[in-house]
Amino acid sequence: xxGIQMILVILVAFIVxxxxxxxxxxxxxxxxxxxxxxxxxxxxxxxxxxxxxLQFIAMGWANVGAxxxxxxSLAGIAAAIILIEGGQGEAGIGTAMGIAVPLAVAGLFxxxxxxxxxxxxxxxxxxxxxxxxxxxxxxxxxxxxxLQGLRVAIPAALLLAIPANLVRQGLESMPAWLTQGMTxxxxxxxxxxxxxxINMMASREVWPFFFLGFALAAxxxxxxxxxxxxxxxxxxxxxxxxxxxxNGSSNGGSSSDTGDPLGDILDDx
Amino acid sequence: MADKKVTLSKSDRRKVLLRSYFLLASxxxxxxxxxxxxxxxxPAIKKLYKNKEDRAAALKRxxxxxxxxxxxANPIFGVxxxxxxxxxxxxxxxxxxISGVKVGMMGPLAGVGDPVFWFTMRPILAAMGAALAVSxxxxxxxxxxxxxxxxxxxxxxxxxxxxxxxxxxxxDDASGGLLQKVTRGASMMGMFVIGALIQRWVTINxxxxxxxxxxxxxxxxxxxxxxxxxxxxxxxxLQYNLGNGKALTPYKETTLxxxxxxxxxxxxxxxxxxxxxxxxxxxxSPIVIIIGIFVVGVLAHVAGLL
Numbered sequence: 001x002x003g004i005q006m007i008l009v010i011l012v013a014f015i016v017x018x019x020x021x022x023x024x025x026x027x028x029x030x031x032x033x034x035x036x037x038x039x040x041x042x043x044x045x046x047x048x049x050x051x052x053x054l055q056f057i058a059m060g061w062a063n064v065g066a067x068x069x070x071x072x073s074l075a076g077i078a079a080a081i082i083l084i085e086g087g088q089g090e091a092g093i094g095t096a097m098g099i100a101v102p103l104a105v106a107g108l109f110x111x112x113x114x115x116x117x118x119x120x121x122x123x124x125x126x127x128x129x130x131x132x133x134x135x136x137x138x139x140x141x142x143x144x145x146x147l148q149g150l151r152v153a154i155p156a157a158l159l160l161a162i163p164a165n166l167v168r169q170g171l172e173s174m175p176a177w178l179t180q181g182m183t184x185x186x187x188x189x190x191x192x193x194x195x196x197x198i199n200m201m202a203s204r205e206v207w208p209f210f211f212l213g214f215a216l217a218a219x220x221x222x223x224x225x226x227x228x229x230x231x232x233x234x235x236x237x238x239x240x241x242x243x244x245x246x247n248g249s250s251n252g253g254s255s256s257d258t259g260d261p262l263g264d265i266l267d268d269x
Numbered sequence: 270m271a272d273k274k275v276t277l278s279k280s281d282r283r284k285v286l287l288r289s290y291f292l293l294a295s296x297x298x299x300x301x302x303x304x305x306x307x308x309x310x311x312p313a314i315k316k317l318y319k320n321k322e323d324r325a326a327a328l329k330r331x332x333x334x335x336x337x338x339x340x341x342a343n344p345i346f347g348v349x350x351x352x353x354x355x356x357x358x359x360x361x362x363x364x365x366x367i368s369g370v371k372v373g374m375m376g377p378l379a380g381v382g383d384p385v386f387w388f389t390m391r392p393i394l395a396a397m398g399a400a401l402a403v404s405x406x407x408x409x410x411x412x413x414x415x416x417x418x419x420x421x422x423x424x425x426x427x428x429x430x431x432x433x434x435x436x437x438x439x440x441d442d443a444s445g446g447l448l449q450k451v452t453r454g455a456s457m458m459g460m461f462v463i464g465a466l467i468q469r470w471v472t473i474n475x476x477x478x479x480x481x482x483x484x485x486x487x488x489x490x491x492x493x494x495x496x497x498x499x500x501x502x503x504x505x506x507l508q509y510n511l512g513n514g515k516a517l518t519p520y521k522e523t524t525l526x527x528x529x530x531x532x533x534x535x536x537x538x539x540x541x542x543x544x545x546x547x548x549x550x551x552x553x554s555p556i557v558i559i560i561g562i563f564v565v566g567v568l569a570h571v572a573g574l575l
């Protein structure tokens with residue numbers, strides 16, 4: 001990696017750190033972040049592959065309310081740097097993922113630290129509001145954001161400071177059983193993310209949909225897009241038929257303003 | 270009400286939309302997204318209130334605790350903009366009314382936004398992108414990023430405009446049936462897709478060989494009896510017939526995995542997911558589970574099980 005590439009990597013890390021706290025454009029999702037690191041270092045394809053793999057692990061990581069998910073941004077950036085500096089190509093993906101997970105925890109603590117520091121910013125904003133000084137409020141909003149950017153950029157810079165051949169030696173000294181085992185673990189670890197999502201969404205009503213999806217996915221002719229369409233159609237059918245069923249059992253009478261013209265026509269028959 | 274002195278133009282509302290992308294930038298544990306709310310409201314406050322006291326009061330009003338799903342903040346902002354506009358035009362709307370609307374809407378709307386966006390749209394779009402990306406296809410990340418952001422912009426802008434037009438009436442709608450239906454529908458769709466993703470993408474492969482049977486002579490390819498050169502390759506391919514013809518080796522190996530696949534493909538993945546759900550419900554940290562799975566993966570590989 002040359003000097004310009006290192007600066008670009010740190011810049012990407014900064015942007016990804018900002019994106020991970022704002023959580024709207026999703027630049028920080030490993031799928032995008034690892035690809036960007038791959039792009040600026042000239043290993044686009046490798047970055048994309050790592051991003052895809054890591055994305056499956058990070059699938060269910062979401063910030064809900066005040067609860068926080070493991071930090072996908074630091075994990076993705078660090079794993080991509082290690083993968084590219086390690087120079088093992090595709091074979092290094094499993095190991096890079098295994099290293100990324102503990103870093104996601106480290107990232108979580110760093111995020112919590114910054115979110116505590118920004119309490120101070122909230123109080124500064126209070127004072128500036130008294131003076132109706134909106135320029136200063138805007139400035140502090142961006143200072144808060146920069147802290148979150150640095151939270152990923154600084155660890156990335158530290159990783160880059162480790163000479164590439166040292167990273168390489170470290171990775172190569174890992175025995176085959178360990179790296180292969182970590183790749184196998186990487187294939188299974190995806191389940192944790194799904195379990196988190198299911199725990200958030202599951203109710204008696206939606207479980208049948210889960211098993212239907214599971215059973216249909218075994219038919220490999222169905223692409224993810226067609227499975228998605230089936231899912232949407234099933235949900236719509238369920239909700240609309242449910243409304244009709246209710247009308248039928250309660251003798252139909254007062255269903256004039258259901259906002260469902262087709263339903264009204266059918267009811268009139 | 271017909272001739273308002275100051276109104277918020279479309280471009281003012283668009284400024285609020287652009288700023289709302291920075292909603293969480295100064296997220297803090299004391300009042301969460303409050304800095305982002307005031308940051309988003311600044312263009313409107315500048316337009317609506319001209320003297321310093323009114324501006325200071327408006328800024329302070331929007332520095333209160335606020336936390337919701339970032340996309341669902343926009344309909345709330347829309348309502349808030351409508352209220353602030355009426356207030357600037359002399360309507361009797363006190364601070365408590367504006368705070369009440371914000372606080373009253375943020376909980377229920379977060380309840381819609383989390384399942385719809387974090388647990389349905391994002392996993393589905395990300396899974397499609399990742400499925401392309403694992404083979405090195407650059408379209409994977411690009412498709413995910415572009416589709417997600419078009420959707421996000423549309424949801425935020427039309428949500429905010431809807432809130433602005435509906436004003437406080439939106440709360441009646443939120444408690445009514447439609448939003449609840451959207452949330453339920455999203456959960457059904459989400460569960461369906463997650464069931465499919467578990468089957469497809471949680472990979473567990475048990476390697477132990479259960480049985481090894483010698484096949485009858487007619488059931489496998491006799492490599493030593495094939496004609497030499499390219500004709501031999503052709504003959505072998507014809508006999509193999511894409512796996513539907515003769516076997517490649519004289520022995521039929523049955524692994525534990527192929528037995529399980531005949532029963533229910535992906536059963537092990539399903540059971541692993543249920544185990545994870547159970548552990549999560551027992552308040553085991555997801556990170557501990559993830560690291561545990563890596564350790565199990567390495568140990569089981571060394572033992573020859575996986």
